[in-house]
Amino acid sequence: MPAMTAQHSPSRAGAPAPGPSAADANPPVIEIRGLHKAYGQLEVLRGVDMAAPRGHVVTLIGSSGSGKSTLLRCCNLLEIAQAGDICIEGEPIRWTNSGPDRQPADRAQVRRLRTNLAMVFQQFNLWSHLTILQNVMEAPLTVLGQPQAQVESRARALLAKVGIGDKADAWPAQLSGGQQQRAAIARALCMEPRALLFDEPTSALDPELQQEVVKVIKDLAAEHRTMILVTHDMRLAADVSDRVVFLHQGRIEEEGPPDQIFRAPRTDRLRQFLSATMAA
Structure with a gap:
């Protein structure tokens, strides 16, 4: 398996790794x-514990x-999970009960x-x-x-930021997949959220178009945006992450900074996964 080195931008290189001391100074979103x-x-x-500290990228x-x-x-x-706790900005979600029928107790809180x-x-x-606008x-x-x-002023600025300012009056069907995904990122940013959640943002795109979206994600990471990213792109994970979490059969099998995960994996399952993924 070839070694992969995380190529962090200079603005992220000094970011503290998540952990007990960092969490105190940098409470999780x-x-x-x-x-x-x-x-x-x-x-x-199956009993997952995870935190996304403010300004960090967790992949x-x-x-x-x-x-x-x-x-x-x-x-x-x-x-809706059947058991476990979720806190957003330090505020725990209140639940009706536990088990298969569990629902949030306060819909206004959820909204x-x-x-x-x-x-x-x-x-x-x-x-x-x-x-698009x-x-x-x-x-x-x-x-x-x-x-x-x-x-409207913010939306136009965000479309320009992701490189499609000239597509404001176009319809989605008139855009390429990469342009549509960049529009979706601008839409997410326009809500001025505390965290961005990316679910395989490049997997539906041709390789040529993936790089358009990858560049935007890297730019957002360099701005210290709080993000949780799901991806099969190991190079993207290595480049933008503060922490990488490897899940296997519903549990966290291993987690750590990208250099550890990609250059010195500790578990056989992670080594096998990386070998198969990077050989594909």
Whole structure:
């Protein structure tokens, strides 16, 4: 297996690694303790503990079916875990009970906390009946109730930031996959979230178009945005992460800084995964 070295940008090189001392000075935006999630008899998450400190990038890697995307979707309650605790900005989610029928006890709390988290999906999920600019503006207008002039100014600046400022009046169907995903990132940023959640943001794209999106993600990492990233792109994980979490069969098998994970893996399962992934 060839060694992979994390190519951190200078602005991230000095960031403290997550840990007890760093957590005190840098409280997590998202913290998960003892998370369990099952679909019927299939247990997908088996007691997962994870934290995303402010300004850090946490990347989830692992084989298909390891629980990466389910864990990410549990962070903003697109999926409801049957047991475990989730805290957003230090505020614990309140639940009705535990078990298969568990639901959030306070829907208003969920709506409020969800505005702190923005999700970028694998399949872009742009609204086909809205222009790109309208897509980016929709949630701040309807969910946050912000003034239209303020939102439009921010939306146009974000489209320029991700390199598609000239596509504001285009329809999603007129854009390439890479452009659509960059529009989806601008849409997420327009909510001014505390954390960005990326679910395989490059996997639906051709290799040539992937680099457009990778560049945007690297730029956001250099700005010390709090992000949780699910990806099969090991080079991206090595380049942007402060911490890499390897999931196997619903458990965290190994975690650590990218240099450790990719250059000195400690478990046989991680070594096997990296060997197979990097040989593909």
